[in-house]
Amino acid sequence: MTAPITLVAGGAGFIGSHLVARLLDEGREVICLDNLQTARPSNLRLLEGRAGFTFVEADIVSPLPAAVTGKADRITRVYNLACAASPPQYQADPEHTMLTNVVGTNHLLRLAERAGARFLLTSTSEVYGDPEVHPQVEGYRGWVNCTGPRACYDEGKRAAEALTFDYARMGRAEVRVARIFNTYGPQMHPDDGRVVSNLICQALSGRDITLYGDGSQTRSFCYVSDMVDALVALMESDADGLEPVNVGNPIELTVRELAERVVAMTGTANRIVYRPLPQDDPRRRRPDISRAKALLGWEPRVPLAEGLEKTCAWFAQELDRVPEAVAAE
DSSP states (O other): OOOOEEEEETTTSHHHHHHHHHHHHTTOEEEEEEOOSSOOHHHHHHHTTOTTEEEEEOOTTSOOOHHHHTTTTTEEEEEEOOSOOSHHHHHHSHHHHHHIIIIIHHHHHHHHHHHTOEEEEEEEGGGGBSOSSSSBOTTOOOBOOTTSTTHHHHHHHHHHHHHHHHHHHTTSOEEEEEEEOOEEOTTOOTTSOOHHHHHHHHHHHTOOEEEETTSOOEEEOEEHHHHHHHHHHHHTSOOOSOSOEEESOOOEEEHHHHHHHHHHHHTOOOOEEEEOOOTTOOSOOOBOOHHHHHHHOOOOOSOHHHHHHHHHHHHHHHHHHOHHHHHHO
16 A cells, blocks of 8 residues: 655755654654755754655645655655745845745645645744734734835735635635744754844853844743644644644743743853844734643743753854864854
């Protein structure tokens, strides 16, 4: 009997590569589809050669290649993680970011419809914008600047959600939507602009620690293994698929507190410098995960101290191994 295939778009990225590894560990056959725009080459090297793994380099903005569509009769699961996820990355080419979220999602939904596959969209806490409701619940409609510099991502993901739910309402695909909050862990890109990777790399390299605004803005950080657990649980759940599900760690702390923890953990004495807060940067961010708990029986298990220790150790090893290459990737 021919084995079913799971397609992971964006599978060479940070969360995507962890998800692919998890699926391979479970004995799944996986096609990793990625344009390598923001993925670290080293993430892909960790997966190549593993049993059941196939890599296809392509951009989901374009029609999907025959290497994927030709196996539609075997594809039973489609995970869409394909999009640059940090402001410096998605603002570098805002047109492509918007098209990835809308046109790319449509291409993958059409494939899921044709294959009769279950589809999971990784949306984002950014759909809540700079929220007026705290913590954020799935029923909150958000406070997004639809013409600002973050709109290509924020509104792109909102449009991707709308498209995904329309497919479900029309009976064209069985869908799931996860709204991902800040995630961190090994295999992050050192220059992706995420706050955890920024702070750790600055601390380890002896550079100034950069905080934006006064550092009082809050975030909630979920370790990557917990995030992958949630995505797999949601994909395999009996949910009706017509409601988004927040996925993240509800423990909230300020960015300044995070910087202090990183400095203490790395044993550095770096100077903290302050820069202007970027436009539309959310002041507070914390998920209400009641729905995930009830629907999936899921909640984060890795404490921040443990997750940061693992992440710091991984970055220290990477910087010691090939500092120039890490900085360039």
